[in-house]
Amino acid sequence: MGQEQQAISAGGSTLPAETVEAIIATAHRLADAARIETLRLFRSPELSPLNKAATGFDPVTEADRASERAMRAILGAERPDDAILGEEYGPSPGTSGLTWVLDPIDGTRAFMAGAPSWGVLIGVTDGQGPIYGIVDQPHLGERFEGGFGRALLTGRQDSTPLGARRGVALAQATLMSTYPEVGSPDEHKAFQRVATQARLVRYGLDCYAYALLAAGHVDLVIEAGLQSYDVVAPIAVVQAAGGVVTDWNGGPAHQGGRIIAAGSPELHAEALELLQAQLSAD
Structure with a gap:
């Protein structure tokens, strides 16, 4: 069977192999773009966080916003029919049945403190739930991805399979x-x-x-x-x-x-x- 005839099941959807490959490639481009924007301001005296909460403290930085803008620009060019839900700029409708769910910096408080435990979250859902995701840590150079038969940690030097620990009470x-x-x-x-x-x-x-x-x-x-x-x-x-x-x-x-x-x-x-x-x- 030629690749153009193959299909891959994920969540509640069965997607053509070329669509899956395009989703994965786009997700990595989003993560690459977010790395540039977040690292540009990480541990920078120019960070200047703001409080977006009416009460309490819910910080946002220009790094959060620039990261999401960069990812949305790529999606607009490469996946214009897909919906988007982002933390900073909210929902954008789509017609494909797929939604990109973006957190441009998960852990803004850690980001503000210079701690390397924050990450960039890029997820894709169909009508049933998540079908693919990336958890990227730009400062450490670690990218965790899962879905469509992939479960992989890619670091600065190599890639290793992911596997949750079993047999632990x-x-x-x-x-x-x-x-x-x-x-x-x-x-x-x-x-x-x-x-x-x-x-x-x-x-x-x-x-x-x-x-x-x-x-x-x-x-x-x-x-x-x-x-x-x-x-x-x-x-x-x-x-x-x-x-x-x-x-x-x-x-x-x-x-x-x-x-x-x-x-x-x-x-x-x-x-x-x-x-x-x-x-x-x-």
Whole structure:
């Protein structure tokens, strides 16, 4: 069968092989463009963050905005029929049934602090959920990708397959979350019920925690209060690496909210049962 006749299934879609190749190539061009824009201002005295929240502190920088503008420009030229959802510039409609979900800097607070745990998130969804994603860390030169049969970490020197760690019970697990508070007081109590039984708990890596899970270094990531642009790309990467990602009810997680990602179905079930038991008790 010639390549022009082949098709690849992903999510709820079956796409021609040439379409899949075009999506992957475009996604990498987006990541390359975002690297240029983010590294231009990373650890720069010209960063000048602004607060976009009416109350509290929700920072945005010119690096966030320039990164998303650069990615949108490429999509406008190469994928004009696809929809876009970006953190900084919102939704743009499309007709193809595919949506590019962009977080130009996931971890802006880390970016402001000069910490290399932030990343650029590029996800693609069909009508059912994520079908492909990239978690890119420009400063470290690490690019994690997953979907369409690919699960790969590409560094500055070489590429290695991704694979979530299996055979780990909660008592031996490494658990990560971005904030110790983990959402509302009830959500925090549910998280703590899991955390007290894990071997190691660490905080603060934003999207990089999901990348480390896909690479087999972290076993669980549990968070709450997320948006779709925070999770679509990490979900695609983790699932491609053999992991499991759901909401705290065990359902689809790509709309955001409460997220639990695990390296194996068994660990996911063990942690999810504790989350649900605590929420039911409150």
